[in-house]
Amino acid sequence: QAKAALVMDDASPRQRLAAFVTANLNAPIIDARVFSLWATFLGRAGADPALARAHRDGYLGFRNEVEAVVAEVLAAEQHKPDAGELRHHAIAINAIIDGLWIEGCLAGEMFSPGELAA
């Protein structure tokens, strides 16, 4: 499971971030049926305030996890990012996972095994 990657005891922060990204871009998270449900949900979230709130909570929850591990990666490398910089990285990493996940679910046969997480 992807969350397990975030709490691996014997791994550096960078390894945990990489494992988290990889886990999110492979089965069972890459899944055509889950994707279809997700797309339907998203399509309605624009018009339904409760779904919009659910999307927003899910998005921010996921992004906050990414942000926490990015903070550890940078701290381990002696960077002291400010809050804006961490937010910026988390938004970008979240977005690239989402974008790669879409293609993996919908058209995974276009990519070599492991290519999306490379």
Add this chain to the structure above:
Amino acid sequence: QAKAALVMDDASPRQRLAAFVTANLNAPIIDARVFSLWATFLGRAGADPALARAHRDGYLGFRNEVEAVVAEVLAAEQHKPDAGELRHHAIAINAIIDGLWIEGCLAGEMFSPGELAA
């Protein structure tokens, strides 16, 4: 229009790539109604071969445009990337534009003006 950014006469390849990304993350391409249509389309593409093909053609068309301008950016900076490296960059840039576009369409109020394209 986003495509106009790719053919600006008086801009460097790097400026054209940046303008392309920015254009894709602002109105009219950030649009809640277009987004809702897109999500519905994607949700059905998993089960409908004609929609899957349309998605794939659209995706590859967009990604090939990104790849062409990435090649120009790297050439202008004296890098000579091989085809695999170009493909890798184009997949990543495409994915981050998609991921940021989703959040911009669905929950644009979470971000400062210009933040998604930063």
